[in-house]
Amino acid sequence: MNAVVLADLDKRFAAVHALDGIELTVGQGEFVSLIGPSGCGKSTLLRVVADLEQPTGGTVEVTGKSARQARLDQDYGIAFQQAGLLDWRSVVQNVELPLQVHGVGKAERRTRALELLELVGLSDFAGSRPAELSGGMQQRVAIARALAPSPKLLLMDEPFGALDEMTRERMQAELLRIAGETGAAVLFVTHSIPEAVVLSDRIVVMSPRPGRITEIVAGRRPGAVPDDPEEVEDVRETGAFFETVTAVREALRKGAAA
Amino acid sequence: MTRPTPVSERHSRSVGLNESAVRSRGGWRGTSSVLAPVGFGIAVLVVWQLVVTVGGLPSFLLPAPTAIAEQIGAQFPVLLSTGAVTGGNALVGLVLGFALGVLLAVLAAGVRVVSDLVTPVVLAAGAIPIVALAPVFTTMFGSTTEIPRRLVVMVVVVVPVYVSTARGLRQVRPVHDELMVALAATRRQYTRFVRLPGAVPFVMTGLRLAAPAAVIAAIVAEYFGGLQNGLGSRISSAAANTAYARAWAFVAASIVLGLLFFLAGLLAERLVTRTLLSRPPGGSS
Numbered sequence: 345m346n347a348v349v350l351a352d353l354d355k356r357f358a359a360v361h362a363l364d365g366i367e368l369t370v371g372q373g374e375f376v377s378l379i380g381p382s383g384c385g386k387s388t389l390l391r392v393v394a395d396l397e398q399p400t401g402g403t404v405e406v407t408g409k410s411a412r413q414a415r416l417d418q419d420y421g422i423a424f425q426q427a428g429l430l431d432w433r434s435v436v437q438n439v440e441l442p443l444q445v446h447g448v449g450k451a452e453r454r455t456r457a458l459e460l461l462e463l464v465g466l467s468d469f470a471g472s473r474p475a476e477l478s479g480g481m482q483q484r485v486a487i488a489r490a491l492a493p494s495p496k497l498l499l500m501d502e503p504f505g506a507l508d509e510m511t512r513e514r515m516q517a518e519l520l521r522i523a524g525e526t527g528a529a530v531l532f533v534t535h536s537i538p539e540a541v542v543l544s545d546r547i548v549v550m551s552p553r554p555g556r557i558t559e560i561v562a563g564r565r566p567g568a569v570p571d572d573p574e575e576v577e578d579v580r581e582t583g584a585f586f587e588t589v590t591a592v593r594e595a596l597r598k599g600a601a602a
Numbered sequence: 603m604t605r606p607t608p609v610s611e612r613h614s615r616s617v618g619l620n621e622s623a624v625r626s627r628g629g630w631r632g633t634s635s636v637l638a639p640v641g642f643g644i645a646v647l648v649v650w651q652l653v654v655t656v657g658g659l660p661s662f663l664l665p666a667p668t669a670i671a672e673q674i675g676a677q678f679p680v681l682l683s684t685g686a687v688t689g690g691n692a693l694v695g696l697v698l699g700f701a702l703g704v705l706l707a708v709l710a711a712g713v714r715v716v717s718d719l720v721t722p723v724v725l726a727a728g729a730i731p732i733v734a735l736a737p738v739f740t741t742m743f744g745s746t747t748e749i750p751r752r753l754v755v756m757v758v759v760v761v762p763v764y765v766s767t768a769r770g771l772r773q774v775r776p777v778h779d780e781l782m783v784a785l786a787a788t789r790r791q792y793t794r795f796v797r798l799p800g801a802v803p804f805v806m807t808g809l810r811l812a813a814p815a816a817v818i819a820a821i822v823a824e825y826f827g828g829l830q831n832g833l834g835s836r837i838s839s840a841a842a843n844t845a846y847a848r849a850w851a852f853v854a855a856s857i858v859l860g861l862l863f864f865l866a867g868l869l870a871e872r873l874v875t876r877t878l879l880s881r882p883p884g885g886s887s
């Protein structure tokens with residue numbers, strides 16, 4: 345079953361035609377990035393999938409259900425540009441939140457949250473407050489939280505946008521490892537071409553006014569999952585990487601010119 | 603007015619900013635912020651003494667600090683007992699008003715109708731001089747009970763607590779809002795997990811603002827008759843009997859009581875806010 349199927353999706357705000365005729369399928373376990381200039385509708389697309397925004401036309405199917413049902417079933421996990429942790433809860437309590445909302449028992453959700461903190465490398469900070477953590481660590485907590493209900497789909501809106509370059513590259517490697525380990529499909533919004541290329545199976549290039557898909561570029565790893573950060577590093581040095589970066593850049597330019 | 607710093611500080615601190623409530627004041631600034639006002643207070647007392655004794659100011663205008671100090675010594679047991687009565691009224695009214703203010707704000711945040719009914723009433727209560735209700739309450743409940751004063755204090759306290767709590771409950775970060783929708787949280791879960799804990803620093807700010815106001819209300823309410831057992835009634839009867847130094851002795855006791863409440867409120871705010879935002883014991887829920 346596909347993680348996301350969008351058919352002829354249309355979204356209009358009062359004065360803005362944010363999304364026009366979007367056709368996109370995200371397969372099971374697939375990593376798809378959305379890239380494009382500011383205002384081309386990337387966030388809107390993600391929010392429609394998350395059922396935080398209602399489409400004005402077309403159909404949305406998430407994990408084989410309506411977007412609303414998928415949200416109610418916690419079929420997706422979501423991470424925003426801001427980590428959005430609750431300051432008054434400890435790190436582990438923040439990770440537990442989605443499970444707590446869905447009535448999972450105390451002991452069980454604590455066990456699961458500690459597993460996830462281990463996955464994102466923050467076991468030592470389970471009892472800390474979010475304010476004691478760096479931006480990158482907070483974002484890792486937010487990712488752990490998004491993964492808590494074992495979602496089939498991970499929605500991420502520029503989650504590394506506020507991080508410095510070094511942290512960002514490390515987080516990319518971690519995200520790939522986590523996505524590989526959990527088998528979750530990822531729909532990932534970014535501004536950064538190299539980030540999209542390193543991470544994605546497919547890169548969806550969008551253009552604004554109205555928000556459309558200009559082109560879908562095949563990423564550097566058709567299905568293959570590197571589980572080793574060094575392997576991810578190596579990818580940045582390959583010729584294929586630079587070719588894909590160029591392809592995405594050209595697609596973006598075409599979209600801007602059109 | 604021996605220690606004016608805390609009062610001026612209250613104005614410089616912005617209401618409801620929990621970072622400012624958490625940030626600690628230490629180092630030389632802390633020391634100088636105690637020394638400067640103490641020195642200033644002593645200077646004021648010296649000048650005051652000189653003006654009264656050397657300048658020969660009539661005692662009904664202003665008694666000398668030494669005369670007031672003498673009265674404080676002579677009346678000390680009475681100062682304590684009357685201070686306890688007024689302080690007790692302020693405390694009871696503060697606790698009741700605080701509970702009522704928080705309860706109303708939480709109800710108003712959850713139920714639209716309650717908000718529409720309560721908000722204008724509370725805001726109106728904030729705009730009128732509530733102590734003017736004292737004689738009305740005295741007539742309603744009789745002049746042999748503490749109830750009228752406590753009611754006045756309660757009404758005075760409800761206003762800032764309600765306003766501050768309501769503001770805290772409204773102040774949810776958009777990202778938290780979205781998160782709770784994405785998690786398919788119920789309204790109750792949203793209130794319990796996000797709105798209420800997020801509002802706690804604001805609730806405590808309301809308490810800090812209300813605490814000294816409670817003392818003022820308790821004292822002033824006594825000016826309007828009723829039992830003659832508190833600081834306010836002693837101030838008015840001493841003044842009426844031309845015992846000015848004695849009146850000032852009770853004024854001094856009132857200031858001390860007000861400062862006690864102010865500092866207690868400040869301490870409560872800091873402790874709660876700091877506990878809330880720092881390392882939790884054991885990280886349990």
Ligand SMILES: Nc1ncnc2c1ncn2[C@@H]1O[C@H](COP(=O)(O)OP(=O)(O)O)[C@@H](O)[C@H]1O
Pocket residue numbers: 357358360361362380381382383384385386387388389555
């Ligand atoms: N709630 C909204 N109301 C009105 N216009 C909106 C709203 N959300 C987004 N838009 C508009 O839709 C367009 C796409 O926005 P967005 O999806 O945030 O773009 P991106 O994430 O690609 O930068 C923009 O022109 C934006 O101003």
Ligand SMILES: [Mg+2]
Pocket residue numbers: 386387388
């Ligand atoms: Mg965006």
